[in-house]
Amino acid sequence: MTMDLYGFWRSLATFRVRIALNLKGLDYREHPIDLFKGEQHEASFRAINPMTAVPALVEPGQPPLTQSMAIMEYLEEVYPDPPLLPASPRARAHVRAMAMLLVSDAHPLTVPRVRNYLSDVVGLDEPARMAWITHWSRAALGAFEQQLATSAGPFCAGPSPTIADICLVTQMVGARLTGFDTSQFHACNRIVDHCLELEAFARAHPLKQQDAPRPR
Amino acid sequence: MTMDLYGFWRSLATFRVRIALNLKGLDYREHPIDLFKGEQHEASFRAINPMTAVPALVEPGQPPLTQSMAIMEYLEEVYPDPPLLPASPRARAHVRAMAMLLVSDAHPLTVPRVRNYLSDVVGLDEPARMAWITHWSRAALGAFEQQLATSAGPFCAGPSPTIADICLVTQMVGARLTGFDTSQFHACNRIVDHCLELEAFARAHPLKQQDAPRPR
Numbered sequence: 001m002t003m004d005l006y007g008f009w010r011s012l013a014t015f016r017v018r019i020a021l022n023l024k025g026l027d028y029r030e031h032p033i034d035l036f037k038g039e040q041h042e043a044s045f046r047a048i049n050p051m052t053a054v055p056a057l058v059e060p061g062q063p064p065l066t067q068s069m070a071i072m073e074y075l076e077e078v079y080p081d082p083p084l085l086p087a088s089p090r091a092r093a094h095v096r097a098m099a100m101l102l103v104s105d106a107h108p109l110t111v112p113r114v115r116n117y118l119s120d121v122v123g124l125d126e127p128a129r130m131a132w133i134t135h136w137s138r139a140a141l142g143a144f145e146q147q148l149a150t151s152a153g154p155f156c157a158g159p160s161p162t163i164a165d166i167c168l169v170t171q172m173v174g175a176r177l178t179g180f181d182t183s184q185f186h187a188c189n190r191i192v193d194h195c196l197e198l199e200a201f202a203r204a205h206p207l208k209q210q211d212a213p214r215p216r
Numbered sequence: 217m218t219m220d221l222y223g224f225w226r227s228l229a230t231f232r233v234r235i236a237l238n239l240k241g242l243d244y245r246e247h248p249i250d251l252f253k254g255e256q257h258e259a260s261f262r263a264i265n266p267m268t269a270v271p272a273l274v275e276p277g278q279p280p281l282t283q284s285m286a287i288m289e290y291l292e293e294v295y296p297d298p299p300l301l302p303a304s305p306r307a308r309a310h311v312r313a314m315a316m317l318l319v320s321d322a323h324p325l326t327v328p329r330v331r332n333y334l335s336d337v338v339g340l341d342e343p344a345r346m347a348w349i350t351h352w353s354r355a356a357l358g359a360f361e362q363q364l365a366t367s368a369g370p371f372c373a374g375p376s377p378t379i380a381d382i383c384l385v386t387q388m389v390g391a392r393l394t395g396f397d398t399s400q401f402h403a404c405n406r407i408v409d410h411c412l413e414l415e416a417f418a419r420a421h422p423l424k425q426q427d428a429p430r431p432r
Binding site for chain 1: 266267278281282283285286287289290293294305306308309310312313315316317319320321323324325330333337338340344347348351359362363
């Protein structure tokens with residue numbers, strides 16, 4: 001069974017779902033929805049996801065699954081192997097809390113619709129908009145780095161990648177794409193580098209997608 | 217066993233956890249951390265939660281649980297009765313996606329640290345700041361209203377309250393406290409009114425907390 005993933009090369013939430021699908025060895029084809037051109041608002045996509053947001057994951061004959069965290073929890077419940085959450089409730093809570101630190105405290109502040117509002121309505125110039133993005137990325141990654149202080153493993157929690165690693169890699173890669181220097185976050189970088197050596201992470205990278213800008 | 221909840225009357229994330237604890241009939245005492253005064257940054261609270269964020273839920277002898285969504289998932293796993301998520305993976309995904317629409321697409325844009333940045337760094341005046349808050353609340357509640365279009369039940373999904381209802385009630389009550397007119401969201405209001413008739417929701421209301429401003 002091949003799933004249909006509606007996404008965008010530059011969407012970090014789509015990037016999360018690609019990694020989760022890859023880690024679980026699930027088959028999918030991606031349909032690019034260009035958020036920069038506003039394709040999420042076109043009737044053809046509204047028919048698929050009235051919420052006009054990516055990612056939307058469609059299993060044949062089923063309504064779309066939306067919201068990256070909800071999609072990853074769904075995949076974890078329906079396709080439990082390999083697991084993306086630890087076994088014990090406390091360890092799961094820790095992994096979910098780390099993920100939410102980025103998914104809810106950082107990423108929503110830097111998505112295209114917010115960047116557009118800041119320039120179009122608030123009237124911020126590019127340096128001020130960049131300062132905004134950098135400010136919230138740095139705060140969340142600093143908090144994440146602090147959470148990793150007591151961990152020395154190759155991944156955020158335990159011997160294999162979890163949802164926390166997925167969210168960390170996507171946030172860090174997104175920051176790098178924006179031009180934000182992340183070198184101060186040593187523990188984060190160590191984990192990201194380790195994850196990106198895995199094919200499931202590497203293949204999901206924004207710049208490796210069919211709709212990404214090509215090197216000239 | 218009594219749990220310790222570190223929170224703030226005006227924190228919608230704490231409000232979510234209070235409702236979940238109440239619905240599950242769990243015993244807790246709340247310790248107010250005044251976010252407006254910056255008490256989350258004081259050493260005494262840093263010793264409890266180095267992330268300097270509320271809510272933090274402490275079970276005796278255990279490290280704090282943080283991030284409201286992670287806490288609710290934890291409570292669901294450890295204290296499954298009554299459930300706050302439906303049984304089937306697809307229904308669970310739908311409930312989680314509705315919750316995330318508010319928890320990640322709306323609420324993070326209106327928390328105190330963002331409002332402070334908008335006034336202190338960006339230099340927005342109060343009407344512009346209010347327009348910002350209203351804009352993101354309206355967008356998310358409009359999307360939520362659309363998701364409820366096909367549902368006629370007393371709650372967001374099924375015959376009993378779920379995490380989606382908790383997130384809806386907290387977002388709507390927060391919007392009302394801010395002075396944002398939510399009357400256009402008919403389906404949302406119907407569900408919120410129904411939920412607030414339940415003691416578990418009503419008792420968790422921000423204005424009923426010990427640290428809330430008293431009517432004069």
